[in-house]
Amino acid sequence: MRHTLTALLASALLVGCAGKPGSPDGIWINQPLIDAAREGGPLREALLAHGPNLEWRIDSARGIATYSNGFELGEGQLSAEQPGHWQVDYHGDYQEQLSLDGKQLVQAASANGPEQYFSKPATAMAADAPPGSSFEWALYQAYLGGKWTISQGLGQGGLVIFHPDGRVEGLPGSERYALCLAGDCASMAGDHDSLWLQLGQQGAPWLFERDGDELRIFEAVNQAQSTEMPEYRPGRQAWLLERD
Template sequence: MRHTLAIALCAGLLAGCAGPQSPDGTWINQPIVEAAREGGPLREALLAYGPVLEWRLDAQRGLASYSNGFEAPEGRLGMSEDGQLTVDYPGNYQERLRLHGERLTQEASAYGPEQQFARPAHAAEPGAPLGSSFEWALYQAYLGGEWSIREGVGQGGLVLFHPDGRLEGLPGAERYALCLAGDCASMAGEHDSLWLQLGERGAPWLFQRDGDRLRIFQALNRAAPDEVPEYSPGRQAWLLQRD
């Protein structure tokens, strides 16, 4: 009888019941955000607590998708008899999730370690790409605040990295994006990288974060013209200090 009741409650949850235990909505990898807030290398935070950055669950439609920074596969959301959320993908691949109030746990599997997720303080606008809520939280935690240019063009000026990707005060750039995964990460090797853009033109740069100091370097391509780019730090372009 108790087992039957539990299944009925689970079915009600996946039918979209309102309340604090509903899985619907966006969940971000908060441990990555908190690790990045400490001001160390971004790559280390991503490796330690990733690779999944954000989940989006829709129990009404039975759909779930996640972003790891370069892909966003969609699977079928269901629930097992023991009350755990399951996400099934083609090829007999499954992820298992556990809901604990305002915390979501992705269980360890052959494809990755256990990972923790929380509701974002700032949810992305409807229709925004999957991963946008995580990026907002990360950008605000990692680069938020006021930075002054200690060395480089514009020395003495104030730089603001906005969480929506806008950039103020850094000469020659009006937008930025941190590299989180995919080709940009593989091309930068062991280094952190970001994209700086002005109008329609942009280029990759490498950076080094140490507490409240941020060094931005030119990205030198060591690969041959017919090979995949392989970047290493070149001349330091800016040294920024967060006040």
């Protein structure tokens, strides 16, 4: 999990990274995953159903295509096939096939994953923002956007706002957050969704459950031995948030 999100998101462009008509150039995000998360169910289910790749960055002039899956980056060599189709080679180990279908970029099904669909983001980050930033902005806005009221827990009655750049206002003891999308944080959380909450230089993982307009945040209790990778289960409920 990336524990802090770059301040460069503040310089977002309302349109960005668009290539010429018929060109794959630019940033593409996994919009079906975002739409599924917007329904307000478990984030893990949306990731499993529509992942694993979250964002593509394509630069045909340099012949480079990079994907982000929330944990790692894969950079491959882009080459044009027949019109509207491209191949991405990863050091000869494997390939991905990309194509344009109207306003969507299609990643063909392969041994590495299912067929996936990507769209241009409504808000694209600055060119030097970390890969995956455009997807995270859109996901955070869709999944946690709006105004939440603390119904139970410290600060009861207060207003909480999760900003798409990773800032959080009104949640006691926190000023930054990051949703766990893949990697070690997902492995440690098992079947649960998790997020990172941070104040200054100090932060910790928490588990959460999302059900429509209710968000329950739990302490993450480590069941593993000190010599093992942490294995978290939900502990005490710290907050119940309800969205207006």
